[in-house]
Structure formats: C-alpha cells, structure tokens
Amino acid sequence: MTIHQTITAAATPAEQRFLDLYASVCDRLPGAGVPAVRAWREEALDAFAALGVPHRRVEAWKYTDLRALMTAVHPLGGLDAGARADVDASIGRALANIDSYRAVFAGGKFRPDLSTIQGAPGISFTPLCAKLKSEADAAATLAALSLPKGDVVAALSTAFATSGALISIAPGKKLDKPIHLIVIASCEANAYALRHAIKLGDGAEASIIETHVGAGASQAWSYTALDIGKGAALKHARLTQSAAALHLASAKVTLGERAVYEPTHAAIGGALTRSEGTIHFTGPNARATYNAAILARGHSHVDFTLVVDHAAPHCESRELVKAVLDDRAKGVFQGKVAVQRGAQKTDGKQMANALLLSNDAEFDSKPELEIFADDVVCGHGATAGQLDEDLMFYLRARGIPEAQARALLIAAFVGAALDTIDNEGLHTALDEKVAAWLAAK
Amino acid sequence: MAEQDTIERVSEIDVDKYKYGFTTDIESVRAPKGLSEDTVRFISAKKGEPEWLLEWRLEAYRRWRSIEEPTWARVHYQKIDYDDLYYYSAPKSAEGPKSLADVDPELLRTYEKLGIPLREQAVLAGVEGAEITAPRVAVDAVFDSVSVVTTFKEELGRAGVIFCPISEAVRDHPELVRKYLGSVVPTSDNYFATLNSAVYSDGSFVYVPEGVRCPMELSTYFRINEKNTGQFERTLIIADKGSYVSYLEGCTAPMRDENQLHAAVVELIALDDAEIKYSTVQNWYPGDKEGKGGIYNFVTKRGDCRGRNSKISWTQVETGSAITWKYPSCILRGDGSRGEFYSIAISNGRQQVDSGTKMIHLGKNTSSRIISKGISAGRSDNTYRGLVSAHRRATNARNFTQCDSLLIGDQCGAHTIPYIEAKNATAQFEHEATTSKISDDQLFYCLQRGLSQEEAVALIVNGFVRDVLQQLPMEFLAETQKLISISLEGSVG
Numbered sequence: 001m002t003i004h005q006t007i008t009a010a011a012t013p014a015e016q017r018f019l020d021l022y023a024s025v026c027d028r029l030p031g032a033g034v035p036a037v038r039a040w041r042e043e044a045l046d047a048f049a050a051l052g053v054p055h056r057r058v059e060a061w062k063y064t065d066l067r068a069l070m071t072a073v074h075p076l077g078g079l080d081a082g083a084r085a086d087v088d089a090s091i092g093r094a095l096a097n098i099d100s101y102r103a104v105f106a107g108g109k110f111r112p113d114l115s116t117i118q119g120a121p122g123i124s125f126t127p128l129c130a131k132l133k134s135e136a137d138a139a140a141t142l143a144a145l146s147l148p149k150g151d152v153v154a155a156l157s158t159a160f161a162t163s164g165a166l167i168s169i170a171p172g173k174k175l176d177k178p179i180h181l182i183v184i185a186s187c188e189a190n191a192y193a194l195r196h197a198i199k200l201g202d203g204a205e206a207s208i209i210e211t212h213v214g215a216g217a218s219q220a221w222s223y224t225a226l227d228i229g230k231g232a233a234l235k236h237a238r239l240t241q242s243a244a245a246l247h248l249a250s251a252k253v254t255l256g257e258r259a260v261y262e263p264t265h266a267a268i269g270g271a272l273t274r275s276e277g278t279i280h281f282t283g284p285n286a287r288a289t290y291n292a293a294i295l296a297r298g299h300s301h302v303d304f305t306l307v308v309d310h311a312a313p314h315c316e317s318r319e320l321v322k323a324v325l326d327d328r329a330k331g332v333f334q335g336k337v338a339v340q341r342g343a344q345k346t347d348g349k350q351m352a353n354a355l356l357l358s359n360d361a362e363f364d365s366k367p368e369l370e371i372f373a374d375d376v377v378c379g380h381g382a383t384a385g386q387l388d389e390d391l392m393f394y395l396r397a398r399g400i401p402e403a404q405a406r407a408l409l410i411a412a413f414v415g416a417a418l419d420t421i422d423n424e425g426l427h428t429a430l431d432e433k434v435a436a437w438l439a440a441k
Numbered sequence: 442m443a444e445q446d447t448i449e450r451v452s453e454i455d456v457d458k459y460k461y462g463f464t465t466d467i468e469s470v471r472a473p474k475g476l477s478e479d480t481v482r483f484i485s486a487k488k489g490e491p492e493w494l495l496e497w498r499l500e501a502y503r504r505w506r507s508i509e510e511p512t513w514a515r516v517h518y519q520k521i522d523y524d525d526l527y528y529y530s531a532p533k534s535a536e537g538p539k540s541l542a543d544v545d546p547e548l549l550r551t552y553e554k555l556g557i558p559l560r561e562q563a564v565l566a567g568v569e570g571a572e573i574t575a576p577r578v579a580v581d582a583v584f585d586s587v588s589v590v591t592t593f594k595e596e597l598g599r600a601g602v603i604f605c606p607i608s609e610a611v612r613d614h615p616e617l618v619r620k621y622l623g624s625v626v627p628t629s630d631n632y633f634a635t636l637n638s639a640v641y642s643d644g645s646f647v648y649v650p651e652g653v654r655c656p657m658e659l660s661t662y663f664r665i666n667e668k669n670t671g672q673f674e675r676t677l678i679i680a681d682k683g684s685y686v687s688y689l690e691g692c693t694a695p696m697r698d699e700n701q702l703h704a705a706v707v708e709l710i711a712l713d714d715a716e717i718k719y720s721t722v723q724n725w726y727p728g729d730k731e732g733k734g735g736i737y738n739f740v741t742k743r744g745d746c747r748g749r750n751s752k753i754s755w756t757q758v759e760t761g762s763a764i765t766w767k768y769p770s771c772i773l774r775g776d777g778s779r780g781e782f783y784s785i786a787i788s789n790g791r792q793q794v795d796s797g798t799k800m801i802h803l804g805k806n807t808s809s810r811i812i813s814k815g816i817s818a819g820r821s822d823n824t825y826r827g828l829v830s831a832h833r834r835a836t837n838a839r840n841f842t843q844c845d846s847l848l849i850g851d852q853c854g855a856h857t858i859p860y861i862e863a864k865n866a867t868a869q870f871e872h873e874a875t876t877s878k879i880s881d882d883q884l885f886y887c888l889q890r891g892l893s894q895e896e897a898v899a900l901i902v903n904g905f906v907r908d909v910l911q912q913l914p915m916e917f918l919a920e921t922q923k924l925i926s927i928s929l930e931g932s933v934g
Contacts, residue, residue: 384863
C-alpha cells in the first residue's frame, strides 16, 4: 500500500542525470561482477526510469517538487577507499556518547573501526556490500531485498547502494542497549546511497537510534525495510540533521501480530529532507505510535510523508507531528491512514500542529483518511498558527525576557513529540539539539 | 412524530425508492447529436446570442478539444462518449418568450408532481387561512436545456431584483452578463467547466441591486427529462453592495438505464457587505441497486467574495447522482470576507461521491468555516476532498473545518482528503475529522425505548447531520429529513 502513483515519462534531463550516473559507476559498484547483483540493481533502475523524478503533479510529491528542488546529482561516493570521519565532530558528543552497539557508515561505506556492533549478543550484523561478493551469497541476500512498487527513493537507493546495514535480532532477544546506526555523508560534493534491512524476530525487543548527518551540500538517499515479528517491540528514534544537505529516505515497516512499533523522528534543517514511510499492519492487536518534530529555518524544506496501512483488524495507530518553521522554511506533512476492508476495530488517530514563526514560512498538510471498514474509530486533526500571544504575555509578566519566553514555548511545543523518548542519553542529546537550534537564531 | 412519519413514508416506497423517476411525454426540439463547432453555433443561434458570446463559447470549445478529462477524483466510470450526446433539448412548446399562462399544461403537471409551486396565485392564496403566511419562493424552472417559466418576476422587479433565465439576461442586461460571466469560473478553469462554457444552454441569472434585501427566496428547479441528453446549465448570481439573497436549487431526473451527464457551472459574486446564501438539495437519479443508470453530476460551483466584508455560504444536501464530483468553493478576496460550507453527502447502493470545498484566503481578516458530514452505506464510496489555503498577504486568516464520516455496513468506503496550506504566520487553521459507525450504545438506547432498528438509525443519522440541517432554509428542512431516511433505506441490517 503506497500513495505513489505510477507516472510514465520520457527521460527528461532530471532522469537522465541519474541514468548517466549509473552508467558511469555501474562497473565499480559493489558486486559489479556478480550477475545477480547487476540484475537486482538494473531492475531498480528500470523502476526508477519508469517512475521518473517526481514533480508536483505527482500527488505524493505535490508539496515537494523534486524535479525543481534537485537540479544536480553529485558523483556517487563510497566507491573508493574510506574517507576520514570523526563521529564526535559529525554528530555531536552527546549523541556519540550514548552507550550503544554502534554501526557507523561514513562516506557510503561501513566503518568497522568506528563500530561496535560486530559480535554483539543476539544481533546478527552484516554490511550489505559483504554479501554482494559471490553469486551464492548475493542470491540468498537479495531474494529478501525486494523492491517496493512505485517508490522512487527505494529504487534509487537500490540501484546505487554502496552498502547498508543488514541487522537481524534473534527471536525473544531483549537487547540491553540500543543499536546506534550512524550515517555520515562525509563529502559535500558526493551523493550516497544505502539500503538497510532490519528484522526483529518474534518476541524480540530492541531500540534503534539512527543519526543522519550530511556535510555541506551532500546528497543522501536511503531505503530501509523493517520487519517486526509477532509480539516484538521496537523503539526507533531517527534524527536527520544538516545545514545544506539533501536527504531522501524511504522506509517500509511491517508489523506482525501484537507487535509494537514506536518511532520518533526529528529533522533539524537540511536544504531538502524528504522522509517517507509506510507502516503496514499484517496481524491483529499491533500498535504503532509515530512522533515527529520538524525544526526548520532559512530555505529549508522538510517533508514527512507517512502511510499507515491497517490491513489487519484490532490495531491501533497514533501520529503526532510538530513543526516549527521560521524564515522561508517550508514544512510538509502528508499522513494517510488507510483501513482495508475487514480491518474492523481499527483505532487510528493523527494530529499535525505547525507553529509559523515568520510570515514567509509555509506549512502544508494533507491528513488523509481512506476507510473501507465500518467498525472503526479514526480521526485526524491539523492546526497551523503562530505563537500564542497570551502565553507570551504570561511569561513576560513573570519577568522572563522575550527571547527566552519564546524559546521556552517553542521547546515545549516540540517537546510534545520528543518526550516519549525514554533513553535518557538520547533525550538529553535531542534537547540540546533543540536548544542549540533555538539559540542559533 | 417526525420520525414516525419518515418510517411510514419509507415503508410506502418500493425497493426502487426514487420517487421522481417518471418521465414526461412531451415533444422536444434537439440539437443534432454530437459535439462540434456547429453544435455550439446551433445553441448560440437558438438563444439569439450576440457575437461576443458566440466567440466566447467557441473559444471554450476549442480549448476543451485540446484538454484531457481529469482522473484525480476517487470515482470510476466508463469513459463518456461526448459525441454520443445531445447537447440541446427543449420542449417544443417552450420555445420563445412566455408567461405562466403559455406554459404547456403537461410541463405544469410535471412540476406539480415534483412538488414545485409554479402557480403564483396558488401559493399566494394558499389553501386555508394559515397558509397565507407560508414563505413565498420565486422559481425558475429549467426543463432539459431551457427555462420554461420564472415566477414572481414582476414583484421582484419592483424591488429592483433581476431574476430570469440567463439567456434572457444576455438579451436584456448584456452589460451585467458581459461583466461577470466567466469572471469567477473562467472558460479555462477545468475540463467540465470548459465544456459547460461551450455548450451551456440555460440557467438562472440573479442580480440584486445595492442595498436590497431580496424580498423572497429565489430558487431554480432543474429537471432532466430527455434521453441521451446532457444538461449544462449556467447560473450567475451577483449581489451588489450591501445586498442579501438566499437561493435554493433542486434537481431530479427520470430513471433511465443509461448514464446522463450534468455539467453545470455556478458563479456567485458578492460585492462589499453583500451576502449570498446558496442551498442545494441534489436528488438526481442515483441509478439502481446494481449501479445501472444514474446521473453523472460533474459540477463547478464557486463564489467570489469580491467586496469588503462580503459573505458567501454554501449549503448542500447531496443524496442523488450515480457520481458526484463537486466542490463549491469560496475565494475570499475582499478584506474581512467570510465563506461557509455546510454539506451532507449521502451515498448508498453503488453511488460514488467525491465532494468538498475550497476556501482560498486572499484578503486580510478573512474567515471560513467548513462542516461536512458524509454518510456511506451499501457499496458506495464517499470522499470529502477539500482545500484551505492562506496566501502570504492574507493576514489573520481563520479557518475551522470539521469533517465527520459515518459508515453504515462493511462494504462501503469513507475517505477524507483535506489539503491545508498555510503561507502566513498569522493564519490560524484548525481541522478536525472523524470516522465512525453508528455507536452500538446509541442504537441500544433507542431500541430499548421501543424504536425499531430503522427508526433508530433515522433518528441517529438526523442527529449526526443536525449541524448542517440547521443551515437549510425552512422550506427544505422537512423534505431533506425525509430524503435522508429514504436514501439510507435498505442499508441497515
């Protein structure tokens, strides 16, 4: 279930740039000599060519005209020797210090020297590129890495993937500390493509933190397939932070019966951040709670697009999006709750609130309900407005200076989406990021 | 008891409960089948239109030939063969200018059967004393492609209100028509509006002069009778400074196995401090239980709050049509202008509804309110699609939107697709939507008090749509409540 529509287009310059890029790197990509890998990539490239670079006439990209916003494609990174990377400097000490099983991808390559996930108990971890070396390995791995239909970002991520994290958590295993996936787009003149696949066995419990940072005007596109087994539980925090970088991410999450999925997603800045996802319920009594925060100023453009697909009865979904937009920033939230025929007793709620701090900021939302079952409770709400003058007055009357009062109110507004994070280190680190963003004005 | 009345009425009606499905046997004049420049010229000549209007139509026609039929709406239908339709059909007797006395008695009987009062005297005199105070309504009766009669013209004329078929307005008030026609919905607006601009045949024209409060409700009653014809009417309402007008629109069609096209355009213009209230009870033939036949209702309705502090309010009750594709909208251009949209959309059987509104805030201190109630039953699909946008200069724009959907049965669908675009920090938008079924508790409560299942559902549904019903003019209210119950008949249990 996706909200993409098939578009057919001849290769315009926008598509041609990607096709040319592929032609120039296809012999140097991991697994270039393995026919199965090549076929896998080229199938994805064909899918991309058929879909084209999405533009505003494509409904799912109505508010993010990629054809207009992405006028150049950088050379692909991650093909040569690993670049230098400093995790502390890239993601900040607070985040880097979180006690975790760490998997670092810098410059499109897995960095064993910076990672600690290898050999962690109950976790099977392999970088994707390691599986692309032989025909036998590749055949077994790629069979499980199918391409979702109509997903441009997944198609690009697959065609150009230089690596990615393949993580599998054993059934019943409860991880003692989070997995921290750190992705650093280290060279600003490059584009990076990663494809991840994460699987939680039945009854497993885990927490995953993803931190994505991009240097300068780097470009990154990634696709993550996340499979949560029966009765398994996953907390999934995701932070995208850059000044001028472009991030295109797509994720497809599948929940088994009784599974619990709690994603928290924060985007701070970025020339263009588009994060789309599908949460797909396949068994009854599962639950998903999605929280998201957008902090954007300057000419940032942040687009969160989420489809919650209730294909099974008795499931519950909650979505909360908080967007703070300043200067000429543009925030987008497209949330669709789909209830399939027979998915009775579905309980779906969605709320998007935007705070506009400048007259040039823009928030576009499209909270969509698509319902084919009658015994359901579904609702959505959306608001947009400026800071409440009464609240400001209250704080000012208590002697709090204007700037501080404003920061306090904004932090509280965003906090509603971030407060569900129970990892203390992460919570503190995110609070610091929000405070730093507020102070930077 | 009103509910009891409803139940009795429902039980009187057979499985096919559409009560306006009869045909009127009347000789008519038609344009040759198909659509070409000649068809456009034929219609224009029939109406005795000036050259500029013919040119306007032809330009629309040429544009229409070059554009594609839109497919974005959540409706599915077989491709319409536009060359297999008649674009003009008029009762032979209705040609040329006429007064009530000249109208074919067969036509009068038709409207009588539909419950539309065309005889001024009858309404004025009433039956018994109590009836004298009954509200009077001026009616423009449109039969297929022409207006057959317009009542109360003289009395309205004394107040300065112009209420006549648009073809007559072109002749008698060309300056007004030329100034406002196409100024809200341009010929290039969308596929169906462009088609309408090329071939529209009749419709109502209203002009309320400065400072006048229209002395009675105005209404138009649309009736499609002829086979294989499309109805393309055009309504233009202008409320000059400080005036007020309330306008009602009703529509029905015979039961036929084929699908018939109705592509209308309605343009409203409110100048400074003026108010227009536009109410529709749409009851086109919805097709039979298996989805055979029924009207394709592809309508463009838009109001332009052009003046300061002007107000346009749309109220619609949508129960008919096989397919509805309709988004009555408000352009809030004047500072301090207000737009309202109240809608009840009911779908049953195999009906498909894709309806909603657009509130486009351009002026300062503009506000809008949207209340939409969708009820789907049977195997129908009911979509609310709406846009609320505030432009950069629309400081202090306000919107409140509430969309509720009710599902009856597990084979239908209810969808909500709102677009909310805030480009201004001072804009304050609130949007709320819910989807639910009739709660078991409410049903139990009613059943326990001795109501039957059908009575209970009728009661609860009437409660669900109450917010919108309250916006309807009194004349429509009772009828609408019954209509709601009838539309949902057979959907319970």
